[in-house]
Amino acid sequence: MQIKAIKGFKDILPEEAKRRRKIEDKARKIFENTGLKEIRTPVLEKTEVFARGIGEHTDIVEKEMYTFIDRNGESLTLRPEATAGILRAVIEHKLYNTSPLLKLYTIGPMFRHERPQKGRLRQFHQINVEYVGSYSPLADADVIFLAYEIVTSFADPEGLLLEINSLGCSKCRPLHRKDLLKFLENNKKELCKDCQRRAKTNPLRVFDCKNEECKIVLKFAPVMKHYICPDCASHLGKVLDTLEAYGIPFVQNPYLVRGLDYYNRTTFELVSKGLGAQSTVAAGGRYDGLVKLLGGPELPGVGMAIGVERLLLLMEEKGDERREGLFIAAFGDEAREEALYWIGYLRKKGIKCEFSLEDKSLKAQMKQADKSKARYCLIVGEDEIENEEAILRDLETKEQEKIDLDELPEGILEKIKE
Ligand code: ATP
Ligand code: MG
Numbered sequence: 001m002q003i004k005a006i007k008g009f010k011d012i013l014p015e016e017a018k019r020r021r022k023i024e025d026k027a028r029k030i031f032e033n034t035g036l037k038e039i040r041t042p043v044l045e046k047t048e049v050f051a052r053g054i055g056e057h058t059d060i061v062e063k064e065m066y067t068f069i070d071r072n073g074e075s076l077t078l079r080p081e082a083t084a085g086i087l088r089a090v091i092e093h094k095l096y097n098t099s100p101l102l103k104l105y106t107i108g109p110m111f112r113h114e115r116p117q118k119g120r121l122r123q124f125h126q127i128n129v130e131y132v133g134s135y136s137p138l139a140d141a142d143v144i145f146l147a148y149e150i151v152t153s154f155a156d157p158e159g160l161l162l163e164i165n166s167l168g169c170s171k172c173r174p175l176h177r178k179d180l181l182k183f184l185e186n187n188k189k190e191l192c193k194d195c196q197r198r199a200k201t202n203p204l205r206v207f208d209c210k211n212e213e214c215k216i217v218l219k220f221a222p223v224m225k226h227y228i229c230p231d232c233a234s235h236l237g238k239v240l241d242t243l244e245a246y247g248i249p250f251v252q253n254p255y256l257v258r259g260l261d262y263y264n265r266t267t268f269e270l271v272s273k274g275l276g277a278q279s280t281v282a283a284g285g286r287y288d289g290l291v292k293l294l295g296g297p298e299l300p301g302v303g304m305a306i307g308v309e310r311l312l313l314l315m316e317e318k319g320d321e322r323r324e325g326l327f328i329a330a331f332g333d334e335a336r337e338e339a340l341y342w343i344g345y346l347r348k349k350g351i352k353c354e355f356s357l358e359d360k361s362l363k364a365q366m367k368q369a370d371k372s373k374a375r376y377c378l379i380v381g382e383d384e385i386e387n388e389e390a391i392l393r394d395l396e397t398k399e400q401e402k403i404d405l406d407e408l409p410e411g412i413l414e415k416i417k418e
Pocket of ligand 1: 114122283284305310
């Protein structure tokens with residue numbers, strides 16, 4: 001019987017791997033330009049890291065984690081997001097002693113047991129950024145800038161909306177919470193079962209509810225905006241001013257909250273108008289209490305995550321890709337033996353060089369050359385060996401020229417390198 005991949009776990013085939021590499025390469029370039037350093041943490045952590053770091057009463061911890069007991073009887077979890085694990089590593093290695101501001105990024109798979117659909121998988125991939133050590137609103141703006149810069153490198157900015165809100169701090173948030181709880185109690189009957197539960201465990205999360213009826217009721221709920229303290233208001237104001245200076249358009253959304261418990265102050269989402277239900281491409285915000293919560297010193301932080309699969313959905317389909325390198329179509333024993341020397345030489349010079357492993361007809365090999373997306377095809381059959389001249393065909397312009405065999409392979413090096 002045939003064995004298939006697990007539901008929600010997807011094979012990334014060569015075509016898509018190439019598109020992903022393009023995104024990753026671009027992200028790395030932007031990160032290096034902004035002075036970020038890469039960190040890679042394990043995909044498996046002690047469950048406690050996420051239970052504490054994300055919060056017990058979140059969708060992720062309550063129902064989406066891949067948790068199991070390993071052979072030593074320890075509860076382990078496949079990481080559902082990157083922040084908690086990265087901060088665990090920052091604390092464990094006291095990385096905060098190396099620099100007053102850590103600017104870290106990671107790119108890799110995350111795991112959540114959700115219902116698979118377009119833009120929602122069980123193994124998905126994120127590009128993550130964490131700034132640890134700064135209370136400055138410029139850090140928030142920088143992180144948002146990185147998200148915007150990467151996403152708009154591949155998606156049309158016209159189709160995107162940057163939404164921002166402030167969740168307040170430990171001073172002003174409790175006042176909002178108190179009024180929100182009162183509102184939820186008074187409107188309990190209009191809310192879905194999930195929201196009734198959230199009202200008890202994590203009330204802010206009701207704003208995350210996707211249920212249309214709840215959304216209507218919650219339009220009348222008290223929002224943080226009206227409770228925000230002067231410090232938080234000034235922080236938000238500076239973030240918005242900086243975004244303006246960076247030339248990044250945004251809208252304020254007072255209903256925007258994050259599914260994770262640890263956020264405070266700035267929270268944001270980069271939403272696509274064209275992605276349907278799974279419309280959030282990137283999201284993030286500030287988490288000033290989290291490092292301490294995970295057993296580290298009192299250190300502020302701000303971060304973001306881009307969903308790679310959703311960005312892929314937005315990526316414009318580029319037409320014909322660029323041709324590159326050489327394909328050697330060699331027919332007959334003598335030609336093929338010569339060709340092996342040329343291939344060895346050219347590959348060592350850094351030239352992309354392919355060859356037919358089977359001694360097929362020249363016509364079949366040229367077809368293969370075209371498919372390989374090589375820029376040039378070097379044709380050497382029995383006639384060419386006899387005339388001591390090979391043919392170099394430009395597969396883009398369809399022009400051909402003859403080259404003396406004794407000039408090969410050096411004679412075509414410069415040409416192919418262009
Ligand atoms: P959603 O509301 O779509 O469930 P979320 O609030 O759970 O998102 P975050 O935890 O903030 O998402 O993760 C950041 C980003 O990672 C999301 O904006 C999205 O682009 C991506 N993401 C999250 N979960 C998935 C998933 N199951 N499949 C694919 N991408 C995902
Ligand atoms: Mg989710």
